[in-house]
Amino acid sequence: MKKYVRRIVRSTVPVAAAFALLATGAVTAPLEAQAAPLGRVCMFEARRGAYGAGHAAFAIKVRGETNHWIYGSFGSTNDAPKAGWIKGGTWEKARGHFTAARDKDHDNARYYTRYRCVNTRDGDVKRAQSWYSAVKNRGYSVLTNNCLHMSMAAFKGYSEILRKNTRLESATNWTPNNYYRDVLPAARWEVSHSL
Incomplete structure (x- = not known):
């Protein structure tokens, strides 16, 4: 025994x-x-865009894939980049695209200069693309349907968590620069990264 x-x-x-x-x-x-990988979104900012009000663009990680993102922006036909574009690729390709964009109004200097990101526990890239299309189809309006509205629609379409975050205020009545500087940090987005 x-x-x-x-x-x-x-x-x-x-x-x-x-x-x-x-x-x-x-x-x-x-x-x-293990739990599904986190979703991730990033807002890119061009501080001198729109005559000093700023310009915003978005990048959204495809959840479940190691390194695939969709990225794009929305602008008037006067602005660079032109109205309503969206692309897909790796993070390196997305970041490289924003790094390479040039500001024709300011001695061909770098257009996008920085970005902020945040992780989220959810994320549906198809829904983000659907929200992108809905905003684009409404047509550009400097006050009610601009680049900041587009970026926030893509983020909030992607993530229900971001959509319900009361700290992420409506884009209306905000310039892209002020939203990037004031609202995103208050909503606990990461520190700003330089391009």
Whole structure:
């Protein structure tokens, strides 16, 4: 009987140790059993755009994919970039696109100069694209349907969490520069990154 007791005690030690490692987080569940990857959105800002009011563009991570994003913007036909464009690619390609854009009104300097991002536990890129199309089809209006409205519509279409975040105020009555500077930090977006 003593032999059986020793075997049971010996076999329970590794099991107890495994539970202890799981409880402390030292070992994680298999990848397929873990929670779905976070969603992520970023607003790019061109501070000198729209005659000093600023210009906003968006980038949205496709959840469930390692490195695929959609990105775009919305502007009047006078502005660079032109009204309503959207692309897809890696984060490096999206960031490179915004880094390479030039400001023809200011000695061909870099147009977009910085960006802020935030993670979200949800994200539906198809819904974001649908909201993008709805805003684009309304046509550009400097006061009620501009680049900031477009970016916020894409973000809020993508994420119900962002849509319900009362700190993310309506884009109406905000310039892109002021929204980027005041509203996004108050809504706990990450610090600003330079391009």
